[in-house]
Amino acid sequence: MNLNRHPELVDRLAASYALGTLRGGARRRFEQLARQDASIRAPALLWQERFAAMTELQRADMPSANVWKRIQNEIEATRPTRGVAASEPARQGIASWWRGAALAGAFATVAAVGVSVSVLRAQPEVSYVAVLSDDKATASLLVTVDPKHNTMTIKRVGGYQVAADKSLQLWALPEAGGPRSLAVLGTDGVARISTAQSSIRQMPVLAVSLEPKGGVQGAPTGPVLFKGALLQAP
Secondary structure, eight states: OOGGGOHHHHHHHHHHHHHTOOOHHHHHHHHHHHHHOHHHHHHHHHHHHHHHHHHTTSOOOOOOHHHHHHHHHHHHHHSOBTTBOOOHHHHHHHHHHHHHHHHHHHHHHHHHHHHHHHHHHHSOOOOEEEEEEOTTOOEEEEEEEETTTTEEEEEEOSOOOOOTTEEEEEEEEOSSSSOEEEEEEOSSSEEEEEOOHHHHTTOSEEEEEEEETTOOSSSOOSOEEEEEEOEEOO
């Protein structure tokens, strides 16, 4: 099956892959296709970004000392003493505790689902996405475009390190005319730049070159490290 003819299926597979529910041979096959095809790799990275954003709203809570003490007491109460099985009250106690824990887990799951829905609703309106990869198809940058807010977000997803005297510069490669500089990327993991909605259709391909510190004017002078097509998001 040619997945490119079924964008809705690609989107569902990408979501399952990012969530971790796509397993076994299907997962390996999807990874192989994603390495070969940027139009499949892009939605997978996009869904990973969406799910990663969910954890940012979760509050880090550590169990109190009383919780650990209660667990220890329940374990001690269920241990056989001198070959004698645990007493009925102890068994009832541990069963009650596990029921309580299961109920608490159920409430936690419902709360997590609520948070997830809220996060997805709060996500930017991503209409275009590009995965910029090297000549070995290794993804290094994920670019998403939110035309509603005229924002382009560039996130590093690879481990490429830039020397102190160099900069990465992002270029748009229009169908006609020379490259157009969009931004000089800093050392932060995420960069956001303004982009007019009318100009998005004029940048079918994006590329990143290695330039002297601070970037250059006109056209790239250094090697092009990463490039990729700007595709309409599923």
